[in-house]
Amino acid sequence: MLTIDGAQGEGGGQMLRTSLTLSAITGQPFRITGIRARRAKPGLMRQHLTALEAAAAIGGADVEGMTLGSSQVTFRPGAVRAGDYTFSVGTAGSATLVLQTVLPALMLAGARSTLELVGGTHNPAAPPFEFLDRAFLPLLRRLGAAVSAHLERPGFYPAGGGRFRVEVQPGARWAPLELLERGAIRGQRARAIVSALPGGIAHRELHVLAERLGWDSTCLHAEVLTDPHGPGNVILVEIESEHVTEVFAGFGQRGVRAEQLAEGVAREVLAYLGSGVPVGIHLADQLLLPCALAGGGSLLSCEPSQHTRTQAELLRVFLGSEVRLSALASGTCRIDVSGGHG
Numbered sequence: 001m002l003t004i005d006g007a008q009g010e011g012g013g014q015m016l017r018t019s020l021t022l023s024a025i026t027g028q029p030f031r032i033t034g035i036r037a038r039r040a041k042p043g044l045m046r047q048h049l050t051a052l053e054a055a056a057a058i059g060g061a062d063v064e065g066m067t068l069g070s071s072q073v074t075f076r077p078g079a080v081r082a083g084d085y086t087f088s089v090g091t092a093g094s095a096t097l098v099l100q101t102v103l104p105a106l107m108l109a110g111a112r113s114t115l116e117l118v119g120g121t122h123n124p125a126a127p128p129f130e131f132l133d134r135a136f137l138p139l140l141r142r143l144g145a146a147v148s149a150h151l152e153r154p155g156f157y158p159a160g161g162g163r164f165r166v167e168v169q170p171g172a173r174w175a176p177l178e179l180l181e182r183g184a185i186r187g188q189r190a191r192a193i194v195s196a197l198p199g200g201i202a203h204r205e206l207h208v209l210a211e212r213l214g215w216d217s218t219c220l221h222a223e224v225l226t227d228p229h230g231p232g233n234v235i236l237v238e239i240e241s242e243h244v245t246e247v248f249a250g251f252g253q254r255g256v257r258a259e260q261l262a263e264g265v266a267r268e269v270l271a272y273l274g275s276g277v278p279v280g281i282h283l284a285d286q287l288l289l290p291c292a293l294a295g296g297g298s299l300l301s302c303e304p305s306q307h308t309r310t311q312a313e314l315l316r317v318f319l320g321s322e323v324r325l326s327a328l329a330s331g332t333c334r335i336d337v338s339g340g341h342g
Contacts, residue, residue, distance in 0.1 A: 001074075002030040002317060009310030011038030013048050017101045018311060020055040020075060021289065022318035024105040029076040036071075043069040047093025047119065051101040054087045058102050058109075082111035082168075089119030092160030094126035099166060104289055106168045107145040113168040121155045121162035122193075122234045124251045127282065129154070129164055130236050131247040135283055138245065139179075143294045144171030156195055157251075159230020177287065177297040180334070182278035183242020188213075191221045191236045192262075194252075195228035201258045205235050208262035213237075213269060233258075235265045244278045277301050277332050285311050288337055292321040295339035303331050 006015045016035055023030050036042045044052065049068055052075075056063050060078030087098050095117040106113045121129045127136070129151045137147050146169035155162020190209045192202035202222035210220060233252025238245060250265035252258070272280050277300045279287065284301040285308040291297030292315050304325050312323035315337075324336040 002028060004030055004032040004314075004317070005034055006032045006071075007034035007037035009313060010306045012036050013051075013097070014307055014310060015314070016048055016073070017051050017097060018289065018314045019318070020052065020101055021104050022314060023075055024055055024059040024061070024077050024080055024102075025108060025293070026318055027077055028318060029074070031072070031074045033072045035073065043071045044073075045093065046091045047089050047095075047097060050087055050089045050093065050119070051098045054085070054098055054102045055105075057085060057087075058083075058105060080105045080109050082106060082109035082113045084114045086116040087118070089160065092120040092123065092155060092157040094123045095119035095121060095155070095162060095164070096123075096127050096129060096132055099132070100127075100286070103147065103166070103168065104293060107140070107147065107170050108293070109168075110170055112170075115166040115168070116163065117166070118161070118163050119155060120157055120160050121151065121164060122232060122249075122251065123157050124253070127286070128234060128236065128247070128249045129162075130238070131249065131282070134238060134245050135247045136286060139177060139287060140290055142175075143177055143290055144174035145169070146171060153229060154193070154195065154225070154232070156230055156232020156234070159232070161229035174294040176295050176339075177291050177299075179244055179278045180298055180300045181243055182276065183244075185239060185241050187238075187240035188215065189219045189221065189238050190215065191223060192233075193223045193225065193236070194233050195225040196231040197233055197252075199224040201233055201252070204258040205262040208259050209235070209237070209266055212263065212266035233261075235262060237265055237269050239269065239272065241278065246272060246280045246283060248272070248280070271302075275302055275330070275332060281305050281308075284308055284335060288312060288315060288323060288335070291337040292319055292339060297337045299335040299337075301333050301335060303327075304333050304335065308335070
C-alpha cells in the first residue's frame with residue numbers, strides 16, 4: 001500500500017483528490033496522512049468528504065477515515081463502474097472539484113456515465129463552471145473522451161445550491177496532446193455576473209476591464225441573475241485562440257471593491273497575453289493527469305505552480321509517469337509528460 005504525506009507539495013486538498021483519482025484508475029490502495037495540514041482548518045471539509053464519497057461510489061472502494069475533520073484516510077479501490085451518479089456537497093464547497101476527482105476514472109470506464117453535481121459552481125480557489133466548459137473539457141475531447149457539461153443553476157459562496165450535469169462517453173482511442181503554440185486570437189469577451197446584489201457592481205467591473213484591456217463594449221456583458229439562490233459576484237474573461245481557449249476568473253468578496261477585483265483579473269489576463277504561452281498556470285496543472293493517461297503530452301506554459309509540481313510527483317508515484325519541467329526564456333516553461341505504466 002502506498003503512503004502519501006498530505007503535508008507535502010501544495011499541502012491542500014489536491015493531494016487527496018489526485019490520489020483518489022489515480023488510485024481508482026490503477027487499483028492501487030493508499031493511505032494519506034496529514035490531510036490539508038497546511039490549511040487554516042486542516043482535515044476533511046465538506047467538499048473533500050464529498051470527493052472521497054464520490055470516488056468510493058464509482059470505484060466500489062473500502063474506505064477508513066471518511067468523516068469530517070479526519071486527517072488520515074485509507075482507500076482500497078475496487079473496479080470503476082460507469083453509471084448515473086448524483087453527488088451533493090451540501091454546502092457552498094466546490095462541486096467542480098468533486099467532478100475533477102471522479103471524471104478521469106469514468107473516462108476510462110468503458111461505458112457512458114452521467115453525473116449531477118450540486119454545490120458551489122463559482123468558488124474562490126476552485127475552477128468555475130465556465131473554466132471546465134470552455135477551457136478544460138474541449139481539450140479532453142481532443143484527447144479522445146467525449147465529455148459535455150450543462151449548468152442548470154450557479155451556486156456562489158456562502159449559499160451554494162448550484163447544479164450542473166455532465167455526460168461522459170469514453171473514447172475508443174486516446175491521442176497525446178501538444179499545446180506549444182497559442183495561434184491567433186479569434187475572440188475575447190468579459191462577463192460580470194451578480195446574484196442578489198446591485199447590478200451596478202457588474203458595470204463598474206466591466207468599466208475597469210474595458211480601460212485596462214482596451215476592449216470595446218461588444219466584448220463586455222453584464223448579467224444580473226433574476227432567480228438567485230444567494231448573493232454572489234464573479235468576473236469571467238475568456239480568450240479564444242486558434243489552439244486553446246483560456247478562462248480567467250475573479251470572485252467577489254466582502255471588503256473587496258468591484259474595481260479592485262476587476263483590476264486583479266485584468267492583470268492576470270494581460271500577463272497571459274504578454275507571455276505568448278497557450279496554457280495558463282491553472283490549466284497546466286489540470287492537464288498533466290489526462291496527458292499521462294493519453295500516453296503523453298507537451299505544453300508550453302508559464303512558471304509552474306506548486307500545484308503543478310505536486311501533480312507531477314503524484315503521477316510519478318502512481319503511474320510511473322515522468323513530467324519534465326524545462327525553464328525557458330522570460331519565465332515560460334515547457335512541460336513534457338510521458339505515459340505511465342499504471
